[in-house]
Amino acid sequence: MDNKEFKSLVILDKFKILYAKFGVDYKVMRSILKVKLTMDKRRVPTILNDYDKKGKDNKSNLVMIYYLFIGFFLAFFVGINQNIIWQMTTYFTVFMFIILSTFISDFSSVILDIRDKVIIGTKGVDSRTLNAAKTTHIFIYISSMTLAISGFSLIVSFKKGILFFIVFFIELFLIDLFMILLTTLIYLLVLKFFDGEKLKDMINMVQILLASFMAIGYQFLNRIFEIIDLNVVLNIKPWHYFLPPLWFAAPLHIIKTGEITNYLIILSLLAIFIPIITIIIYYKSIPSFERYLEKLNNNTYTTKNKKESLHFRLSKFLCKDKQERAIFNFTCNLVKKEREFKLRNYPNLTFAVLVPFLFIFIIDDWKNFSSYKAWKIAMSTSNKYLTLYITVIILSIMIVTMKYCSEYKGAWIYMVSPIKDVSKIFKGSFKGILYKILIPIFLFESIVFIFIFNLRVIPHLIVAFLAMIFLCIINFKFTDKELPFSKDFIKGNSGEDFSSIILTIFLGFIVAGIHYSLSLCKYGIYIYTILLVSLVILLWRRSFDISWKQLKK
Template identity: 40%
Template sequence: MNNFLVLRLLDRLEGGFRRIGVDYRVMRSILQMKLTMDGRRTPTVLSGSQRKDEKKEGSPFRVQWMYVLMGVLMIMFILPQDHFMLQMSLIFSITMFMITTTLISDFSSVMLDLRDKNILFSKPVNRITLNMAKSIHILVYLLTLTLSLTGPTLIVSLFRHGILFFLLYAGEIILMDCFILVITALLYLLIMKFFDGEKLKDIINYVQILLTIGITVGYQLVSRLFNLVELSGAFKPAWWQYFISPVWFAAPFEMLFAGGSGQSYVLLTVLALLVPLLLIAAYVKLMPLFEQSVLKLAEQGTGGKENGRLADFLSRRICRSREEGMFFRFSWSMMKKERDFKLKVYPSLGFSIVFPFIFILNPVFTGNAAMLKDSRGYLFIYFSAMMLQTILLMLRYSASYKGAWIYRVIPLPGTGPIYRGMLKAALFRLLLPLFLVEAVLFIWLFGIHIIPQLAAALLSLLIYAVLCFRILPRALPFSEKFEAVKQKDFTASSFILLFILAGLAGVHYIFTLFPAGVYVYLLILVLANALMWKRTFV
């Protein structure tokens, strides 16, 4: 097996690992095996454009062009030589937003992985060693991902601001990744302390949504720490700013390179160094408890049987045939039970919940909330459908994919009922409840007069769902293994679909310019839906 660079770097820290109770030789062997196996598969998150029929080895460290592109765009924040508090707060907020959401959506299954226990728990491997190997494994992924995102700004900072700035920036990136990893792990530990079995797995999925919402909203708050209206970049200390971590990491740059002084900068700098180190120490101490709690995920739970009456009721009302109703109920049940599906999809629900409101935050923050009632900001509800791409892409994958042979033996005239039932189940289980919740909030913000506009938006999103189905790669529901997920299937189509979604909102906007235009648009949408659903699922 390869003697990876990561392992050679860890060899220099062998003494430190031994002092905290880690069997370093065993941990190194586990890590070497994990990294070797990673090189023989194409991982879900960091996969490239490899096709199924290609025999090339996948690499988890393949640079992602999207992250590199984001890093190139962030160069504009690193170039100025003043207002370091503003510049570095924005850089760290964007980086933490991207890295944390990636960790939540794609590495949670690794953090909560139970496959090691069947092999390693029967061997003389202590729990702290196994947990440390797992944590370093995830940290290696995060650092690789972070370097793809921050690499361009790191290189520019070396030539623009000097070696000291570069070393401080690189050190804080490592602290930031440790902070993100430990906070996520400790939060999962807190949840696992009070729940077990299947209930615990559901709670973790819901926490992923809340984390995504919190991170997204927090990211929006960072820019409001400064007086951007006057372009002064003036930092105004306030008690609540001490709870926003990107500001911690920005404070040392302001002190060392912009002459910032005062108690606020000192305290924020201390937090940037002390909090990650204390969290790491706490995590090391709690590793045995974390491993013991993770074992609860293997429990089946004592909850009652699944209540399928809602699915039965809906299938009788909205499905055109018995076959379609059968696949509606099947898809509904699989979306509830499939753990990997929820791990991949639920974080995107968080984005869809919060994104429509992000665009209307400015009037609320500036005290001009009354302006909302006379605006067309309700059209931002279209962004609640951003999750549809992820949902429809992931509906083809399942841990029980080998059962897909059933599609071959069922006497069906075609695949139309299968796809129609699948799509209706996804819309009624995931999109419609989310849309209704946001519609209530939008009515509260904009007034009751927008109800026809929201009805038009919902009909437009039904058309958008069909367009997503037609553009994204098509496969029978839950018929492929999750390891076959190809990142290119999403990235290549996502931009097209985002433009289509924005286009639908634009068409809606045009109809709002005419008296009673929304009612004409409603009639057009009803006819268009009937035609598209009939032509698509033949």
């Protein structure tokens, strides 16, 4: 046997006869699975999208470590002996979220794969074998993921009894099945009413949400046991019957406590019959699903008479030069539509939005305030608005991403364009990133900060905005000059990026420190505003003085 043989395939060999009874060519199916599993090892999961893609064979091990880490904390909900239905409802809620979001973000290619039918199906492989390979592939993936997430929990569940363990184990795989079929039916619904592009946008949004969750979720771990009330009494309401986690928690509550009520019986029956009903609906929808999948190959677009976009109209005022204006509009469109760009950067932007509030609401002991009014009074004299500089620093670092794009090979267009002054390319892209990403986020933060700290914070917000522009220009000035969107993401995390990020963070803290010091003086904040305006104007004029010869080869 090959040293690199997959253990899952070795286990699968034990069920060879079962596949044969269903008319599946097991040998062919096994070969297909081996190729698919090999490709899975080389695929970088969404939660690891910030890692360099070198050493791809280790990515599957690394993502399992992520799941084990999450599973370790989830095991606490199974281990404690307080309110079993609340504990397991919380557990299954987190478990379902991880399974569903990870499955949509990282394994949609399996559900939506129509290449097998075109490439392999035309080589004499029957559809029954192809579908068996797809189904088994999905099952292998979610089984390994489920065992990684729930391994600790299953071990802990032993102390609650063998029956509890067995039911818990079965429920985990029932949930897996339910999540797979639910995902497929969601895709079916989307494809029925929309084209393939809408589905791809939806998947991209889930990828962004998952990566964002992984970026900020750990911030809440140390607060979980401070905010929960394990003595809470669950009063069943009609809408509770629509909560799947509660369905699967009910049987475990019956086993552990011996309590049997009408609502617990109904919830337990839902845990059994809803997955079965989902299977029936899926089975009957397979022909329609296969037909709708053809939309994914439909790359035709219809031109609609749309009004000029806002950024197109504003570009006439923001960019006086026509060539710079063209690059500005190009950047705005790319940032809006490029899925890989959004997947790489939006989680960091989510982090930039939320972290200041984590400092204000979570790290600060809000329980010390007797009422909302007392908290507002405290905030009206607080200097915690300086936490906005966390957002400023993260947004400033975004300028580094201006050179990355998944369609980087299209950068040859710069060379054949009539643009002789390369500085116009950089100015247009810089303004585009600023307009489309940085300013909207900063405005959102500013509105919330005004609500928290009152109108007195407006001068400080102006200073923070100028500081962001200043740091963006500094970041741009000290990084190697490469044409916008001309570099592959795979080559990210390079040395010059890291050094510019460190420089931005260092300067960001200095700028924030100066802000705090001058805010103690009567007119210090206004003097600082004038100073930053002068620096921004000076740096803007000098930093974009670039020629074609200065570009990094």
